[in-house]
Amino acid sequence: MPIHLEIVTAERVVLSEEVDQVNAPTKDGRVGILPRHAPLLTILDVGELDIIKDGQTTPFAVSGGFMEVLPNRVTILADTAERADEIDESRAEAARRSAEERIAQRQSDQDLALAEAELRRALIRLKVAQLKRNRR
Numbered sequence: 001m002p003i004h005l006e007i008v009t010a011e012r013v014v015l016s017e018e019v020d021q022v023n024a025p026t027k028d029g030r031v032g033i034l035p036r037h038a039p040l041l042t043i044l045d046v047g048e049l050d051i052i053k054d055g056q057t058t059p060f061a062v063s064g065g066f067m068e069v070l071p072n073r074v075t076i077l078a079d080t081a082e083r084a085d086e087i088d089e090s091r092a093e094a095a096r097r098s099a100e101e102r103i104a105q106r107q108s109d110q111d112l113a114l115a116e117a118e119l120r121r122a123l124i125r126l127k128v129a130q131l132k133r134n135r136r
Contacts, residue, residue, distance in 0.1 A: 003035040005051065007060070007076045014060070014081045021052040022074050024067055033069055040069040044078060046120045048128055059084050061128040063121045080121075087129040096122035 002018035022033040025047025031040075044067055049060040065078035099122055102115035 001035045002053075003033070003037075004073045005076070006074070007049075007078060007081050009065075009078050009081055014078070014083070015051070017053070019051050019053045021050075022076075023050040023052070024076070025049065025062065026067070033074055036071045037069050037074075039071070040067070042067050042069075044076070046117070046124055048124060048131075049076070049081070059128045059131045061087060061121075061125045063124070082125065082128070084128045084131055087125050089126065089129045092122050092125040092129065096126065 002020055003022070004017070005019045005022055006016045007014040020034075024031055024033065024042075025045045027043045027045050030047075031042065033040075044062055044065045046063045047061075049062045051058045051060065061080075061082045061084075062076070062078045063080045065076060065081075067077075068075045095118060099115045099119035103112060103119065106112050
């Protein structure tokens with residue numbers, strides 16, 4: 001018995017389909033969601049979101065948002081969500097280098113925190129893009 005998953009950002013519906021399992025990065029750690037899961041509302045963290053359907057895992061890069069789990073439905077309202085094949089690795093690599101330069105400059109505590117968050121997003125995007133490339 002599958003569970004209906006919707007991944008939505010402010011710009012678009014990223015995914016809307018029946019899946020077997022959802023593994024998501026939350027502020028309290030990774031959680032695995034199967035059909036008939038207990039209701040849950042949680043905050044998403046920057047990380048890799050894995051969707052499992054018919055034995056195939058599809059990775060997404062997400063950067064925050066919320067996840068609502070009901071026994072037959074999971075709704076993810078993400079700040080950003082990208083499939084591995086949508087990620088431009090050269091842009092992600094440029095963002096990583098830029099964030100590392102900003103961290104090295106350490107203008108202020110606020111700049112440092114923003115640069116560290118940008119670095120985490122860039123690293124997750126690179127990791128997810130490489131996962132897809134390695135599976136080919």
